[in-house]
Amino acid sequence: MKEQVIMNETGPTPMNVIGAGRSELYTDPDPDHARAFFHQKTKKMVNKVMPLAKAVEMFVHDGDYLSLGGFGGNRAPIAACHEILRQGRKNMGFAGHTTTHDFEILSAGEVFDRVDAGYIVGLEARGLSPCARRYMQTGKVRVTEWTNYSLSARLHAASMGVPFIPARNLLGTDTFEYSASKIIECPYTGKKLSLHPALYPDVAIIHVHEADVYGNSRIRGIMKSDNDLARASKRVIITCERLITNEEIRRSPTQTTIPYFLVDAVCEVPFGNYPGNMVYEYFSDEEHLREWLHVEEDPVVFKKFLKKNIYDCSNHHEYISKNGGMEKMLKLRTIEYLLHKEVD
Amino acid sequence: MIVKYNSMELMVCVASRELEDGSTLAVGTGAPCAAAMLAQKMSSPNLSILFEAGSVSPQLPEMPISVGDSRAGHKAVMVSTMGAIMETCQRGYVDYTFLGGAQIDMYGNLNSTYIGGTHQKPKVRFPGSGGANDFGSFCWKMMVLTVQDARRFVEKCEFITTPGWLQGGNSRYEAGLPEGTGPYKVFTNMAVMDFEPESKRMRITSINPGYSIKDVQDNCGFELLKAPQITETEPPTEIELKILREEVDPHRYVIGR
Numbered sequence: 001m002k003e004q005v006i007m008n009e010t011g012p013t014p015m016n017v018i019g020a021g022r023s024e025l026y027t028d029p030d031p032d033h034a035r036a037f038f039h040q041k042t043k044k045m046v047n048k049v050m051p052l053a054k055a056v057e058m059f060v061h062d063g064d065y066l067s068l069g070g071f072g073g074n075r076a077p078i079a080a081c082h083e084i085l086r087q088g089r090k091n092m093g094f095a096g097h098t099t100t101h102d103f104e105i106l107s108a109g110e111v112f113d114r115v116d117a118g119y120i121v122g123l124e125a126r127g128l129s130p131c132a133r134r135y136m137q138t139g140k141v142r143v144t145e146w147t148n149y150s151l152s153a154r155l156h157a158a159s160m161g162v163p164f165i166p167a168r169n170l171l172g173t174d175t176f177e178y179s180a181s182k183i184i185e186c187p188y189t190g191k192k193l194s195l196h197p198a199l200y201p202d203v204a205i206i207h208v209h210e211a212d213v214y215g216n217s218r219i220r221g222i223m224k225s226d227n228d229l230a231r232a233s234k235r236v237i238i239t240c241e242r243l244i245t246n247e248e249i250r251r252s253p254t255q256t257t258i259p260y261f262l263v264d265a266v267c268e269v270p271f272g273n274y275p276g277n278m279v280y281e282y283f284s285d286e287e288h289l290r291e292w293l294h295v296e297e298d299p300v301v302f303k304k305f306l307k308k309n310i311y312d313c314s315n316h317h318e319y320i321s322k323n324g325g326m327e328k329m330l331k332l333r334t335i336e337y338l339l340h341k342e343v344d
Numbered sequence: 345m346i347v348k349y350n351s352m353e354l355m356v357c358v359a360s361r362e363l364e365d366g367s368t369l370a371v372g373t374g375a376p377c378a379a380a381m382l383a384q385k386m387s388s389p390n391l392s393i394l395f396e397a398g399s400v401s402p403q404l405p406e407m408p409i410s411v412g413d414s415r416a417g418h419k420a421v422m423v424s425t426m427g428a429i430m431e432t433c434q435r436g437y438v439d440y441t442f443l444g445g446a447q448i449d450m451y452g453n454l455n456s457t458y459i460g461g462t463h464q465k466p467k468v469r470f471p472g473s474g475g476a477n478d479f480g481s482f483c484w485k486m487m488v489l490t491v492q493d494a495r496r497f498v499e500k501c502e503f504i505t506t507p508g509w510l511q512g513g514n515s516r517y518e519a520g521l522p523e524g525t526g527p528y529k530v531f532t533n534m535a536v537m538d539f540e541p542e543s544k545r546m547r548i549t550s551i552n553p554g555y556s557i558k559d560v561q562d563n564c565g566f567e568l569l570k571a572p573q574i575t576e577t578e579p580p581t582e583i584e585l586k587i588l589r590e591e592v593d594p595h596r597y598v599i600g601r
Contacts, residue, residue, distance in 0.1 A: 174504045
């Protein structure tokens with residue numbers, strides 16, 4: 001069998017760029033700039049526990065590029081989204097990486113002015129958010145189109161410490177035309193590949209099941225891209241259902257998905273994903289999520305709803321108290337527990 | 345005996361018959377998920393469902409509301425990452441996907457990004473690709489389950505979010521999309537369509553009970569081709585409807601629409 005020729009006689013073939021999306025790349029894909037940042041970041045194993053309000057004040061700034069963990073409403077840092085609204089963050093970049101209820105909340109606060117769109121505006125089977133849609137139709141938000149996998153791949157490139165990774169999606173579509181991807185000819189096979197530039201967010205907020213005071217974190221259930229997100233982001237805020245001891249982390253290190261040195265702040269926020277679904281902890285409050293979609297139809301009514309549920313609350317617990325309190329939480333916990341109970 | 349059913353029940357039942365035992369399927373919430381669950385309970389118990397949030401071969405207790413929720417991951421053999429699921433598709437392991445959109449054109453391209461206005465200031469903004477462009481690029485056979493409506497079946501999508509056969513002929517593979525992948529069938533309340541092998545244009549292959557070729561054409565914004573033999577779609581059976589109504593979707597989230 002003849003061996004395939006990869007190099008021609010004049011030496012290596014240059015990589016041929018044959019297409020480029022027209023939209024903006026909001027973040028710097030240079031791995032050396034990221035390395036320099038990660039180099040100077042403290043890796044000390046120190047107690048990073050602080051109130052959520054302080055973590056948002058310290059690590060989430062106007063103009064920053066933000067990416068959230070979880071899958072829209074599932075294991076999402078909803079308490080942190082509310083806090084971002086209360087602190088009035090503006091002009092942020094945002095990764096719409098399967099964002100649902102989180103996108104809805106941040107749209108209500110007009111927090112971002114530029115978006116990398118994988119999945120935005122919708123809440124899956126529940127329908128589309130009138131508020132998010134209105135905001136995206138104002139023309140005030142710059143949008144670069146991507147796909148869910150594209151954003152996974154971009155975070156993965158960043159977590160690998162390389163400037164891009166190739167893939168076989170986007171090709172032939174307007175999603176590509178309105179992206180910031182490029183198409184190249186593969187130097188080995190000649191096939192057309194879409195490039196996914198590394199995405200290094202300024203700040204990530206990830207809600208997890210358990211963490212110790214240093215930031216070692218455990219996630220149960222689906223991961224989406226949160227392993228890569230924690231590694232790609234310059235600053236990482238962990239919100240957790242509960243704190244556990246470092247001894248417990250060390251007793252079962254297989255369960256650790258995020259090591260402490262990636263993490264800048266740890267905030268204990270039980271039910272911090274309410275009204276979303278925290279797998280193995282509590283199910284989503286579908287009635288309340290429907291209420292959001294309903295009140296959004298009238299901007300005046302929605303303004304009052306936001307004042308009551310976000311701006312007039314001092315923290316997430318006050319929001320929960322206004323919407324059924326402990327009784328509601330226990331009900332949602334029962335739904336979740338029974339779902340996972342073995343039936344014989 | 346005449347079995348009564350609504351058009352959503354018909355679409356779900358007909359689509360479910362495509363999913364043979366032992367095959368793999370990447371799917372979202374809603375009607376396609378109902379079709380997958382029905383297939384598992386009828387003749388394909390080992391149909392493997394993959395959800396983009398990360399779950400692999402779950403045993404769904406009821407319809408998930410989100411592909412990342414507890415139901416979607418219930419009794420899965422593995423819960424993983426979005427990258428792992430999408431790359432399983434990119435690697436060629438996934439047979440089928442079901443997609444939808446605000447618009448579908450004669451080559452099976454889909455628009456789920458925006459309609460009217462401009463990209464920067466759209467009249468109506470939709471979610472965008474989500475995982476659709478990925479599944480539509482990577483999975484071997486892409487299927488669509490949607491209502492037959494001339495506003496939805498348009499000659500040309502305003503925005504191609506997800507690739508079908510692109511501009512027809514060999515254009516899909518010329519664009520670099522994986523060889524052998526592409527749109528396969530379209531299920532509506534009125535008919536079942538496939539794509540003519542050369543031109544890759546949508547064509548009618550069977551008509552659902554109670555409708556005519558004219559009905560289908562009148563509710564389509566472009567000229568449909570006709571297969572050499574057009575059959576009548578086999579209506580839902582009593583047993584399919586019983587399982588669909590009692591086990592798959594007892595709250596009528598999908599079939600009540």
